[in-house]
Amino acid sequence: MSRCILVMGDNHGDVGSLERVLDDVEDEPIDLAVHVGDFTRAWRHDRELGVEQLRVVEPLLDRIDDAVDHGLLWVWGNQDHFGDIDYGIDAGTEIPADGYVTVDGQRFTNAPEHVEDDVVLVTHMEKWSLVDHFDGRAHFCGNTHLGRLTDRRLNSAFLQASAPDADEPTYGGYFVVELGDEGPRDVELRPLGDLERRTCERHGDRGVQFLPADWECMYCRDERILYRELAGSAFYGCADGDDGAAVTEADLVEHAVSLRDDPEPGFRRDFERYVADIGDDRYAPLAREDGEGDRLVVADEGYSY
Ligand SMILES: [Zn+2]
Ligand SMILES: [Zn+2]
Numbered sequence: 001m002s003r004c005i006l007v008m009g010d011n012h013g014d015v016g017s018l019e020r021v022l023d024d025v026e027d028e029p030i031d032l033a034v035h036v037g038d039f040t041r042a043w044r045h046d047r048e049l050g051v052e053q054l055r056v057v058e059p060l061l062d063r064i065d066d067a068v069d070h071g072l073l074w075v076w077g078n079q080d081h082f083g084d085i086d087y088g089i090d091a092g093t094e095i096p097a098d099g100y101v102t103v104d105g106q107r108f109t110n111a112p113e114h115v116e117d118d119v120v121l122v123t124h125m126e127k128w129s130l131v132d133h134f135d136g137r138a139h140f141c142g143n144t145h146l147g148r149l150t151d152r153r154l155n156s157a158f159l160q161a162s163a164p165d166a167d168e169p170t171y172g173g174y175f176v177v178e179l180g181d182e183g184p185r186d187v188e189l190r191p192l193g194d195l196e197r198r199t200c201e202r203h204g205d206r207g208v209q210f211l212p213a214d215w216e217c218m219y220c221r222d223e224r225i226l227y228r229e230l231a232g233s234a235f236y237g238c239a240d241g242d243d244g245a246a247v248t249e250a251d252l253v254e255h256a257v258s259l260r261d262d263p264e265p266g267f268r269r270d271f272e273r274y275v276a277d278i279g280d281d282r283y284a285p286l287a288r289e290d291g292e293g294d295r296l297v298v299a300d301e302g303y304s305y
Contacts, residue, residue: 001181003104004029006068007156008174009036009124009142012079013053014160018060020192021159021174026067030176031104033068035061035092036142036156037077037124042085050085062091070104077124078143095122106137106179118181125304126155128232128285131206132259133241138183143304146218146225147172147195147210152183157195157210170212205261224281227274230256232285232305235296243305246295249275252286 006025011017025033039057042050065072072092076083095101097110100119107119112129115121115136122140130139131150139153147157158172171193178185189197189210198209200217203226209218219226234256239245253272257263278284278296285305289295298305 001105002185003031003106003179005177005179006030006033006174007036007140007154007177008033008159009140009156010038010077010079010145010158010172011035011057011160012038012041012158013049013057014169015056015060017159017171017192018057018064022060022063022067024190025064030068032070032106033064033072033092034108034122034140035072035074036122036140037075038079038142038158039074039077039089040080040085042081043079047081047085050080051087054080054085054087054089058089058091061089065092073101073103073108073122075110075122075124082124120179126229128229128304129236129241131229131233133233133236137181138177138179140177144218144225145172147189148207148218149184149187149210150207153207154184154187159192172212173210202264205263223270224274224283227271228281228283228285228303230259230271231275231278232302233259235286235298235305243298246289246297249294249296252296 008021040050040053061072073095074092075095093101095108095110100107100109108122109119110122117135119136120138121136125143126141134153142156144155145158145161148155156175160169160171162169173189173191173195176188194213195210196213198211200220203217203219234252235247238247238251238255252275256271257268278286283303284299285302286296287299289297
């Protein structure tokens with residue numbers, strides 16, 4: 001069985017982008033819509049702004065829920081304080097973290113520990129640990145505003161966001177995913193702005209990227225993005241998914257290198273350096289066990305581990 005799923009997220013209080021989605025899909029046979037969170041920009045502002053933004057966004061979510069055959073499913077984002085705002089969303093269905101919701105015969109969960117081979121995982125955070133180790137049917141996420149498809153995992157970029165170096169809002173896009181039993185068969189980018197599909201010559205093994213036309217490859221722009229992801233992913237591989245384990249630096253580096261198809265020259269050396277100085281990166285997924293030595297553990301503030 002195959003389903004047509006609209007995947008979007010990160011509209012950050014913007015209504016125009018949701019209106020565009022609605023206009024696009026009203027007469028289309030879409031089975032399900034998924035929003036990966038960041039309905040608001042409450043984080044870094046205040047919770048009152050979050051309430052205001054939810055009030056204006058909610059009617060659009062409700063209309064998208066009506067327009068799509070089996071409705072809208074969603075999760076909260078970090079900008080929404082993961083739902084810790086004094087306002088609920090009375091539209092569509094929240095995907096639970098404590099189990100599953102089944103819609104149109106398809107199970108969805110918000111928690112990686114509930115993933116089984118026929119389950120679709122929807123999280124706001126990208127979950128670096130899963131980049132090379134995902135056993136579910138599909139994983140939809142957002143947060144980084146850097147769109148990417150790696151095998152069965154789609155980061156849906158953003159509907160509306162500000163570029164890191166600009167104050168002006170930037171429109172992104174959304175995706176229509178043909179989801180079969182074996183995972184996504186096809187992913188169609190529907191740009192609202194100048195989002196485009198790109199494969200980096202150096203980093204093509206880390207997936208296809210969906211970025212605004214004037215943005216560089218995410219890894220070429222900031223190699224720490226690559227190292228954080230590989231640190232999280234290699235740890236998960238070395239530790240066999242045991243978040244409480246400790247892994248040596250040497251094993252981590254070896255595993256990370258094995259995860260790359262054809263790493264660019266110098267990758268091993270540069271990654272070794274990153275791991276040696278891992279405490280200097282505030283978004284690092286790992287930390288030194290007891291603050292010293294060569295054994296690494298999942299960091300308390302492991303950002304997107
Ligand atoms: Zn966001
Ligand atoms: Zn690159």
